[in-house]
Amino acid sequence: MMMKKTLVAAAVASCFTSMTAQAVNVSQDATGQALLYPYYNVNEGNLTFVSVTNTTTVSKAVKVRFREGVGSEDVFDFTLYLSPRDVWVGVISQVGGAVRLAVPEDTSCTVPVTSVLTAASFSSARIDTAYDPDSSGTQTADEVLARLSEGHIEIIEMAELPYTAGGTDIATAITHNQAASPVAPVDCQVPTTFTGTTGLGAILDAGIVTASAVAQDFQPPSGGLYGSAAIFNAATGIYFPYNATALEQFAANPIWWPQNSQPFSAVEGAAAGVDSAGNAISNYYTADDGSTVPTAGGTLNFDLPDLSTPTTAEVTANSSAYTVYSRVAATSAPAINAGSFGGSVPAANEDKASAVTAALTGRNIQGDFITSLTFNTDWVITFPTRYTKVHDVLAAEAPFTITEDPASGQACHDVTFDYWNREERKNSTDAGVGVSPGLPAPAFSLCYEVNVLAMNGTGEFSAATSSKAVKADAPLEFEDGWASMDLSAYSITPTVLTAGDPSGDVIGLPVLGFTAVADTVSGVERGGVFGSRVTVDEQ
Amino acid sequence: MLNTFSLVGINMGGLKISLLGSLMCIAVLPACVGLKPSVEEQVNARIEAYWQAMIQKDYEKAHGFLSPGFRLKVDKFVYRNRFAGKTSYKAAAVDGLSCEEERCQAAMILEYTVHGVPPYGFEFNRTEERKELWVNVEGEWWLLPKK
Numbered sequence: 001m002m003m004k005k006t007l008v009a010a011a012v013a014s015c016f017t018s019m020t021a022q023a024v025n026v027s028q029d030a031t032g033q034a035l036l037y038p039y040y041n042v043n044e045g046n047l048t049f050v051s052v053t054n055t056t057t058v059s060k061a062v063k064v065r066f067r068e069g070v071g072s073e074d075v076f077d078f079t080l081y082l083s084p085r086d087v088w089v090g091v092i093s094q095v096g097g098a099v100r101l102a103v104p105e106d107t108s109c110t111v112p113v114t115s116v117l118t119a120a121s122f123s124s125a126r127i128d129t130a131y132d133p134d135s136s137g138t139q140t141a142d143e144v145l146a147r148l149s150e151g152h153i154e155i156i157e158m159a160e161l162p163y164t165a166g167g168t169d170i171a172t173a174i175t176h177n178q179a180a181s182p183v184a185p186v187d188c189q190v191p192t193t194f195t196g197t198t199g200l201g202a203i204l205d206a207g208i209v210t211a212s213a214v215a216q217d218f219q220p221p222s223g224g225l226y227g228s229a230a231i232f233n234a235a236t237g238i239y240f241p242y243n244a245t246a247l248e249q250f251a252a253n254p255i256w257w258p259q260n261s262q263p264f265s266a267v268e269g270a271a272a273g274v275d276s277a278g279n280a281i282s283n284y285y286t287a288d289d290g291s292t293v294p295t296a297g298g299t300l301n302f303d304l305p306d307l308s309t310p311t312t313a314e315v316t317a318n319s320s321a322y323t324v325y326s327r328v329a330a331t332s333a334p335a336i337n338a339g340s341f342g343g344s345v346p347a348a349n350e351d352k353a354s355a356v357t358a359a360l361t362g363r364n365i366q367g368d369f370i371t372s373l374t375f376n377t378d379w380v381i382t383f384p385t386r387y388t389k390v391h392d393v394l395a396a397e398a399p400f401t402i403t404e405d406p407a408s409g410q411a412c413h414d415v416t417f418d419y420w421n422r423e424e425r426k427n428s429t430d431a432g433v434g435v436s437p438g439l440p441a442p443a444f445s446l447c448y449e450v451n452v453l454a455m456n457g458t459g460e461f462s463a464a465t466s467s468k469a470v471k472a473d474a475p476l477e478f479e480d481g482w483a484s485m486d487l488s489a490y491s492i493t494p495t496v497l498t499a500g501d502p503s504g505d506v507i508g509l510p511v512l513g514f515t516a517v518a519d520t521v522s523g524v525e526r527g528g529v530f531g532s533r534v535t536v537d538e539q
Numbered sequence: 540m541l542n543t544f545s546l547v548g549i550n551m552g553g554l555k556i557s558l559l560g561s562l563m564c565i566a567v568l569p570a571c572v573g574l575k576p577s578v579e580e581q582v583n584a585r586i587e588a589y590w591q592a593m594i595q596k597d598y599e600k601a602h603g604f605l606s607p608g609f610r611l612k613v614d615k616f617v618y619r620n621r622f623a624g625k626t627s628y629k630a631a632a633v634d635g636l637s638c639e640e641e642r643c644q645a646a647m648i649l650e651y652t653v654h655g656v657p658p659y660g661f662e663f664n665r666t667e668e669r670k671e672l673w674v675n676v677e678g679e680w681w682l683l684p685k686k
């Protein structure tokens with residue numbers, strides 16, 4: 001039985017309606033525990049503003065992570081502490097041949113502290129040394145910069161930080177002192193003490209916080225975050241704002257981890273080689289471990305949490321507040337707990353990445369294109385969990401079918417791409433490149449984590465080379481009309497672990513995105529950002 | 540260095556002010572003594588004049604430095620709307636100029652303020668490295684924006 005749901009996405013906020021309260025799902029009100037921003041671009045003078053708002057009355061620790069658009073490598077991440085009702089805004093841009101974050105008017109606490117954060121550049125450390133998209137035999141600085149300059153963003157709530165009567169908690173330290181001038185958090189150094197190099201146990205021993213304080217300071221995430229981003233260019237005046245897609249019920253336990261590069265195992269404080277439950281550390285992987293094939297110990301503290309790390313319900317001895325995410329084994333097929341998106345509480349060996357993937361899966365992407373007169377159109381198509389299935393795996397995992405080529409960064413997946421003009425006339429020839437007319441369906445390949453599709457070769461991002469690393473051309477027969485991209489060749493089959501959970505394939509690919517229309521003369525004064533309609537119904 | 544590094548601006552921040560360059564021109568450059576200025580000198584002068592207009596928010600004057608073809612596509616009113624109320628340029632410097640026949644590429648260093656991007660609403664000061672193309676059309680040098 002195919003899942004039968006209908007979904008209309010406003011901007012990137014696609015909304016699945018049949019998810020239960022316990023399952024990770026796309027929020028219908030655009031607030032949640034995890035926020036997904038499908039696109040940033042800092043090429044050709046573009047600035048990308050990004051914000052997150054805490055709508056709740058409780059302080060929160062969140063992970064902010066920028067991923068480049070080719071293969072979704074982590075290029076910049078930090079921990080942000082939001083006090084109640086707090087807003088954080090940052091701006092990324094190219095500065096002197098690097099990509100940098102600026103935080104011009106925000107005092108929210110971060111780890112590392114903001115002055116350190118803004119002095120650092122986006123990192124190419126995890127971009128494969130084999131990456132050589134022009135096959136020149138040499139990886140150039142421009143190729144790396146291009147890869148760092150486009151991508152997507154994920155912000156994940158790690159824990160709530162409740163106040164305690166004594167006022168010695170993190171929440172008190174990060175809350176803005178309204179009596180101060182200028183208004184600023186009480187003490188942003190407090191959360192930085194968690195970045196010690198010898199693990200949480202040593203931090204506790206040092207008396208910086210007490211064990212009971214750890215339990216009091218980290219409570220399960222509750223959601224209530226929303227976010228937005230905007231791409232602006234000072235030379236052209238273009239301005240593309242959009243809302244982030246929010247995931248609810250992402251985690252039932254605190255998933256806070258220190259913002260340091262210590263091996264994941266160091267946190268546990270358990271015997272060497274095993275976690276506190278006696279499980280071998282060699283079973284712990286994420287897609288971010290920086291190796292072609294996941295290796296034991298590759299996961300570092302700052303990698304956690306992310307969308308790639310399947311859940312195993314490990315509870316440490318330190319407190320009941322910690323849940324460890326692990327990838328069960330590199331050679332094992334992922335077991336998808338239907339409960340993760342079907343109704344019951346996630347159990348051991350839940351494939352978290354597949355749960356998020358299923359929640360984001362759409363069967364069709366539909367939207368307008370307008371390239372007549374002075375208009376241009378780009379479609380931004382992002383697969384936020386694709387890398388967990390094609391990157392650093394021994395074999396591609398469903399719903400994806402092709403592994404990433406480290407040299408090109410590509411894992412090209414063919415999709416059917418049909419379009420019509422406004423008088424019902426359908427494309428007569430294939431929309432794809434190199435496919436002969438007369439085949440049943442025109443094929444088109446989407447090769448990257450983020451894809452910028454230039455409709456008729458136009459597009460504010462694509463036409464002026466501001467999209468460099470992830471651009472694809474879509475030559476069309478009509479200047480204006482609408483198009484439908486069929487992703488139904490792909491599916492993921494959940495394993496039913498709990499009686500009564502829904503069964504059957506989830507058809508399609510996990511996708512977010514938007515349509516960016518601009519007037520080539522007046523910028524976006526007669527353009528804007530329009531939601532791509534993502535459906536899960538058979539069309 | 541001064542012949543390839545001209546500066547204009549009001550609040551130069553960390554950039555050097557090169558009115559000195561103009562003064563030196565009086566004394567030493569060929570154009571000052573009646574010789575035809577070099578291509579680089581011609582383009583540098585156009586760049587300086589264009590960016591003076593931009594910094595002074597005289598967008599109609601700045602529009603006059605754009606290539607004839609681009610001006611047909613983007614009129615002065617539309618051009619003004621790209622910047623007015625959105626971005627204030629503060630300083631401009633040429634960090635390099637490379638010319639071949641009828642085309643010169645200028646490596647610019649620009650300082651500007653973005654006056655709030657909704658919904659964030661704060662001013663953002665920035666220094667940007669930007670490459671600009673100047674083309675010769677019928678004996679005059681014109682700026683050809685990428686879009």
